[in-house]
Amino acid sequence: DAGITQSPRYKITETGRQVTLMCHQTWSHSYMFWYRQDLGHGLRLIYYSAAADITDKGEVPDGYVVSRSKTENFPLTLESATRSQTSVYFCASLPYWAPNYGYTFGSGTRLTVV
Amino acid sequence: AQTVTQSQPEMSVQEAETVTLSCTYDTSESDYYLFWYKQPPSRQMILVIRQEAYKQQNATENRFSVNFQKAAKSFSLKISDSQLGDAAMYFCAAWAGANSKLTFGKGITLSVRP
Numbered sequence: 369d370a371g372i373t374q375s376p377r378y379k380i381t382e383t384g385r386q387v388t389l390m391c392h393q394t395w396s397h398s399y400m401f402w403y404r405q406d407l408g409h410g411l412r413l414i415y416y417s418a419a420a421d422i423t424d425k426g427e428v429p430d431g432y433v434v435s436r437s438k439t440e441n442f443p444l445t446l447e448s449a450t451r452s453q454t455s456v457y458f459c460a461s462l463p464y465w466a467p468n469y470g471y472t473f474g475s476g477t478r479l480t481v482v
Numbered sequence: 483a484q485t486v487t488q489s490q491p492e493m494s495v496q497e498a499e500t501v502t503l504s505c506t507y508d509t510s511e512s513d514y515y516l517f518w519y520k521q522p523p524s525r526q527m528i529l530v531i532r533q534e535a536y537k538q539q540n541a542t543e544n545r546f547s548v549n550f551q552k553a554a555k556s557f558s559l560k561i562s563d564s565q566l567g568d569a570a571m572y573f574c575a576a577w578a579g580a581n582s583k584l585t586f587g588k589g590i591t592l593s594v595r596p
Contacts, residue, residue: 401583410488410573410586426583458527460584467515467577468534471584473527 371395374459374474381449381481389444389477391459399462400442401471402426402434404455411458417442418465449481484509484578488587495564496595502549503559503590505574514578516550516557521589522570530572533557561592569594 372393381387391400398419403411403426413426415434423434431453433445446453456478460471485508495501507516518530533541533550540548545565549558557576561568574587 403586408588410486410588412586413583416583456525460527467582467584468532470517470529470532471527476525476527478525 372459372461372472372474374457374477376477377475379477379479381479383450383481384448387446387449387479389446389457389459389479391442391444391474393440393442393459393461395461395463396439397461397463397472398439399465400436401460401462402432402442402444403458403460404428404453405458405476406455414444414457446479449479451481453479454481455479483582484511484514484576484585486574486576486585486587488574488590490590491588492591492593494593494595495561495568497564497566499564500560500562501564501592503561503572503574503592505557505559505587507555507557507574507576509555509576509578511578511582514576514582516548517575517577517584518546518548518557518559519573519575519586520568520570521573522567527573531559564594566594566596568592 375390401416402414417423417436459474487506514535516533520528545562571589573589
């Protein structure tokens, strides 16, 4: 029961570098989401995807790019990392559009931009 | 759309005692769902309990129960017989409306005193 896997678990990068955070799920869930967690802000939605090749912006999309060429993968790319993007990033999935189901989360990636 | 407010950043409870974590929300939708998530030091986001707005009965999951006050837009979490393993950050979340996404409060850190 692999579930939803995020990698890496920790990442340190320099300002201006491109970095990609990976998210992989084994359930073939249709919906996938990227959130960032910051103290004092809770979790905020960055991007989400309803299916392969269908993505849309969330609350805080600036500075991020996503793609979803396969149902099981939903990578998040910071094209030119900034210190304000230091955060914990969570990927989540939902099998279909069933709000009462609740999201299933990965274990998160702690990203530090120096 | 919806907003979720957790005004208490921290709480503390004695082991075996009962504690209530507060949450208020706001939405104009009539159909919505409310959730409490637990985030222990491992960082994993764990769904604790969910409540459908159309259900009058408060949800219960073992030692966890909610006090859902629809008119007051209040959704508090009660933890009975607190255990050391309950120490974590707790997030209240809401999903309201067909095109909505899960929105989180800022979270509350619960400590359990032995």
